[in-house]
Amino acid sequence: MADSPSKTLSYPEELKYVKTHEYVRVENDTATIGITAFAADQLGDVTYVELPKAGTKLNKEDKFGVIESVKSVSDLYMPATGEIVAVNDRLLSEPELVNLDCYGTGWMLKIKLSNTNDLQDMLSAKAYKEFVVE
Amino acid sequence: MTTMQLKETALASTHKKMGARMVDFAGWNMPVQYKSIISEHMAVRNKVGLFDVSHMGEFLVSGQDAHNFVQYVIANDVNKLKSPNCALYTQFVKPDGGTIDDLIVYRREHDFLLVVNASNIEKDWQWLQKHSNSFKDLKLTDISDRTGLLALQGPKAQELLSKITSTDLANMPSFAYDKAKVNNFDISFGRTGYTGEDGFEIFVDVDHLDKLWQILFDVGNNFGIEACGLGARDTLRLEAGLPLYGHELDESTSPLEAGLDFSVKLDKGEFLGKDALYKQKELGLTKKLIGLRTESQALPRAGYEVNIDGTKIGTITSGSQGIFVGYPIAFAYVEPKYAKLGQILNVTIRNNDVKAEVIKRPFYKRCH
Structure with missing residues (x-):
């Protein structure tokens, strides 16, 4: 029997969120991007993450990759405009990190933000949580 | 989102309490997965898993003409069921060879029990009604609403079920059917399943469904039992090479095209679909179901195109990670000349061609 009947998903206060279920962690003009606990939970067991190369420039709302679970395939979208400065290569061999630790070792991209105004349109942890329980 | 009210089994609240993610499956609000x-999937391969499949349909066929009627509407030979309390896998086939549904027929003491796909209950019922006219002494009863069905699957299934019944399960053959009493209520069960493992599909009145689930879990804890959803049911049946109606079978696909020849008995006498199936056998098939293994991290999925040198020759009908075997696997329909084992084909995954090899089905065969 399931150990935890109703699992609690976490949404760290210090992160920003978008409605396509990506989060950003901002440090100066760099943002770390991944998918939220809600998205990881909805996908179930992640089997593959397809990510762009470092150096790629993408606009806010552009598709930056694909995530596959046993059950489904979903596109990943840029929460902000910027140049990709690092990609989490560990996800190639350990896609399950997205399920195990989406806000830590399961991160996907680091980007250099082109426009910090992009952050203003994003949701707080509280607002995102309200959005997903709707 | 549909505005239609989803149907639920008597276990719906139990599933939700256990943390299941519920999805709309053929109009039913069913658990797709609990934890993962x-x-x-691995619990069923290594230990034991329990599935609620009460959404499936059950029809009883009784009367003097029951035997002849069942023989007329199925493609397999009902005479293979030589004595009561055994079952076979078969299909309802249309006169043009297309498949109405696939099902299991149980021959019982005084009637036949037909277990059909949830998505096809109404269609099947109308199909049977329509073809029952020339059978005088025949009674058809839809008992789907009163019938709970649990699938207990895995190498530990026999040992577990033995703890709660006095039936000699060690000597119960595959596809046999038996009855037992658990607590104060009746269950019946076939040694059948849809996972490629040993196991049982257990019928119980809906009033006792929740109790039976609890009992199997309480006893099953010692065996490492896991509640399993439709997600694992799908990955398990795919690995075991079993077709799913709506994917490998539909009204424009015959059981022969699906490679189900073992369950089609053309020499048994008259039955619905016989002429079309006979013709297919004589003239050859225009499409054939194959098993594929891809060399990719991206998974082959239903609807993806299969090509050779850029020319489309078929379509994937089901695909997934082969969770136990450890590589991506898929079913596809292709032109028969490309169906040979070892044939190399391409599967188009998001505009990229990925190499795929035609391999033997089932992808997984149990050795215990």
Whole structure:
């Protein structure tokens, strides 16, 4: 029997969120991007993450990759405009990190933000949580 | 989102309490997974898993003409069921060879029990009604609403079920059917399943469904039982090479095209679909179901195109990670000349061609 009947998903206060279920962690003009606990939970067991190369420039709302679970395939979208400065290569061999630790070792991209105004349109942890329980 | 009210089994609240993610499956609000499809899949391969499949349909066929009627509407030979309390896998086939549904027929003491796909209950019922006219002494009863059905699957299924019944399960053959009493209520069960493992499909009145689930879990804890959803059911049946109606079978696909020849008995006498199936056998098939293994991290999925040198020759009908075997696997329909084992084909995954090899089905065969 399931150990935890109703699992609690976490949404760290210090992160920003978008409605396509990506989060950003901002440090100066760099943002770390991944998918939220809600998205990881909805996908179930992640089997593959397809990510762009470092150096790629993408606009806010552009598709930056694909995530596959046993059950489904979903596109990943840029929460902000910027140049990709690092990609989490560990996800190639350990896609399950997205399920195990989406806000830590399961991160996907680091980007250099082109426009910090992009952050203003994003949701707080509280607002995102309200959005997903709707 | 549909505005239609989803149907639920008597276990719906139990599933939700256990943390299941519920999805709309053929109009039913069913658990797709509890904790993880991978862990549920592996529990069935290594230990034991329990599925609520009460959404499936059950019809009783009784009367003097029951035997002849069943023989007329199925493609397999009902005479293979030499004595009561055994079952076979078969299909309802249209006169043009297309498949109405696939099902299991149980021959019981005084009637036949037909277990059909949830998505086809109404269609099947009308199909049977329509073809029952020339059978005088025949009674058809839809008992789907009163019938709970649990699938207990895995190498530990026999040992577990033995703890709660006095039936000699060690000597119960595959596809046999038996009855037992658990607590104060009746169950009946076939040694059948849809996972490629040993196991049982257990019928119980809906009033006792929740109790039976609890009992199997309480006893099953010692065996490492896991609740399994439709997600794992799908990955398990795919690995075991079993077709799913709506994917490998539909009204424009015959059981022969699906490679189900073992369950089509053309020499048994008259039955619905016989002429079309006979013709297919004589003239050859225009499409054939194959098993594929791809060399990719991206998974082959239903609807993806299969090509050779850029020319489309078929379509994937089901695909997934083969969770136990450890590589991506798929079913596809292709032109028969490309169906040979070892044939190399391409599967188009998001505009990229990925190499795929035609391999033997089932992808997984149990050795215990």
